[in-house]
Amino acid sequence: MHYDNIIGGDAAPGDGSVENINPSDTRDVIGTFARARPEDVDSAVAAARAALPRWCASLPGERHDILRRASDEVLARKDELGRALAREEGKTLAEGVGEAVRAGQVLAFFAGEALRQAGELVPSVRPGVEVAVTREPVGVVGIVTPWNFPIAIPAWKIAPALAWGNAVVFKPAELAPHSAWLLVEILNRAGLPDGVLNLVMGQGRQVGQAMVNHPGIEAISFTGSVATGRGIAAGCVAATPMKKVQLEMGGKNPFVVLDDADLDTAVEAAVHGAFFSTGQRCTASSRLIVTEGIHDRFVAAMRDRIAAMRIGNALDPETQIGPVVDERQLATDEEYLAIGRGEGATLAHGGRRLERDAPGFYLEPALFTEVRNDMRIAREEIFGPVAAVIRVRNYEEALDVANDTEFGLSAGIATTSLKHATHFRRHAQAGMVMVNLPTAGVDYHVPFGGRKASSYGPREQGVLAREFYTIVKTAYVAS
Ligand code: UN1
Numbered sequence: 001m002h003y004d005n006i007i008g009g010d011a012a013p014g015d016g017s018v019e020n021i022n023p024s025d026t027r028d029v030i031g032t033f034a035r036a037r038p039e040d041v042d043s044a045v046a047a048a049r050a051a052l053p054r055w056c057a058s059l060p061g062e063r064h065d066i067l068r069r070a071s072d073e074v075l076a077r078k079d080e081l082g083r084a085l086a087r088e089e090g091k092t093l094a095e096g097v098g099e100a101v102r103a104g105q106v107l108a109f110f111a112g113e114a115l116r117q118a119g120e121l122v123p124s125v126r127p128g129v130e131v132a133v134t135r136e137p138v139g140v141v142g143i144v145t146p147w148n149f150p151i152a153i154p155a156w157k158i159a160p161a162l163a164w165g166n167a168v169v170f171k172p173a174e175l176a177p178h179s180a181w182l183l184v185e186i187l188n189r190a191g192l193p194d195g196v197l198n199l200v201m202g203q204g205r206q207v208g209q210a211m212v213n214h215p216g217i218e219a220i221s222f223t224g225s226v227a228t229g230r231g232i233a234a235g236c237v238a239a240t241p242m243k244k245v246q247l248e249m250g251g252k253n254p255f256v257v258l259d260d261a262d263l264d265t266a267v268e269a270a271v272h273g274a275f276f277s278t279g280q281r282c283t284a285s286s287r288l289i290v291t292e293g294i295h296d297r298f299v300a301a302m303r304d305r306i307a308a309m310r311i312g313n314a315l316d317p318e319t320q321i322g323p324v325v326d327e328r329q330l331a332t333d334e335e336y337l338a339i340g341r342g343e344g345a346t347l348a349h350g351g352r353r354l355e356r357d358a359p360g361f362y363l364e365p366a367l368f369t370e371v372r373n374d375m376r377i378a379r380e381e382i383f384g385p386v387a388a389v390i391r392v393r394n395y396e397e398a399l400d401v402a403n404d405t406e407f408g409l410s411a412g413i414a415t416t417s418l419k420h421a422t423h424f425r426r427h428a429q430a431g432m433v434m435v436n437l438p439t440a441g442v443d444y445h446v447p448f449g450g451r452k453a454s455s456y457g458p459r460e461q462g463v464l465a466r467e468f469y470t471i472v473k474t475a476y477v478a479s
Pocket residue numbers: 146148149153223248280281282283439440441442
């Protein structure tokens with residue numbers, strides 16, 4: 001089956017197409033997906049601009065109803081959407097269905113937000129004057145999303161954009177456009193006026209760049225790598241007019257395990273955080289920072305736990321870890337396995353390529369031990385099923401090591417000490433802190449985002465999402 005771009009409510013072919021391949025079985029072609037040209041970005045922006053006045057002026061009830069209908073459909077079709085997602089991205093069926101449900105919940109949350117658009121009436125410091133502080137849509141928003149959460153991340157960017165009256169030009173990742181296409185189709189069918197939401201598919205370098213440069217787009221929200229994010233931010237500032245920008249980028253998330261931790265809790269959280277979704281999450285626990293009293297027991301339990309995991313075809317309900325997303329990511333993972341060995345870390349478990357019935361990108365989850373925090377495997381985001389255990393003496397050293405990173409997305413700790421849990425919650429330099437929980441796997445109704453190189457601009461999700469998707473107007477009225 002072939003999938004076109006969707007511009008102004010119509011199918012738009014673009015120039016040529018790309019095959020979308022199932023990473024669990026590379027013989028399985030999901031479909032061909034159109035590749036947008038810069039002129040298609042122009043058409044998408046023109047369609048969005050034409051649709052904007054009507055959508056900006058739409059009533060909260062209309063926006064609510066459309067988002068609510070889309071949520072209902074996503075939730076009703078969760079199994080089918082979850083399967084489509086698992087097939088193109090390689091996360092397991094359970095993870096795929098879970099992500100589809102999350103997208104449905106996000107849509108419902110922002111349907112509610114569409115109804116909660118209050119401003120403030122403030123007494124002026126001058127007599128006879130009233131001040132009204134209200135929020136208005138930003139305009140046309142460009143949304144650029146990664147392959148690793150191909151329906152949830154689009155939903156948590158598109159839903160608030162629409163709830164607050166913006167029109168959207170949306171570019172999903174080239175590796176996983178099917179889930180995105182299905183989401184756009186559902187939202188359009190839920191009653192969005194033509195042109196409010198436009199889908200342009202293709203490469204970041206062409207389509208994304210054209211969006212960043214385009215004078216008809218007021219803001220860009222992006223999730224992806226630090227290098228690309230930096231380029232987008234620079235482009236948004238250099239553009240005329242300058243664009244508002246929101247970036248969610250990498251992580252090198254620490255998960256601290258203290259001597260007093262409950263071992264099962266620590267191992268479950270570490271395995272989940274490091275290896276579920278094949279480690280392909282910006283919130284993955286890639287540094288396991290373990291105090292020496294529990295170190296050997298923790299490593300032994302991790303090895304047993306990892307050895308028992310079933311790695312295989314994402315569409316097999318028995319599978320617990322799916323394949324890596326593609327050949328290139330697999331090569332990166334293998335390169336880091338070699339780098340880690342070269343740096344003197346011990347590969348305590350895994351790291352082999354696996355053969356399965358179907359040809360796919362299967363990699364055994366890998367656990368390095370004897371890692372120092374200055375090694376590249378402890379500093380650079382790998383984005384694969386590779387975790388590094390760093391041995392430390394005590395809590396104080398653990399906290400120092402946890403914070404000694406250019407990133408600051410999520411930080412976790414396993415401990416039964418209230419004192420250490422509280423101290424860590426206050427002093428971890430991260431946007432999100434998890435106590436006795438995996439660093440990955442977040443709620444859909446509260447803010448998401450990080451510090452340092454992990455994020456730039458306002459938070460995503462929850463009520464704070466409005467900071468990016470609205471601009472404030474302060475009106476002074478003399479009576
Ligand atoms: C999660 O861990 O539940 O790209 C979400 C990512 C993040 C989303 C993680 N933006 O991995």
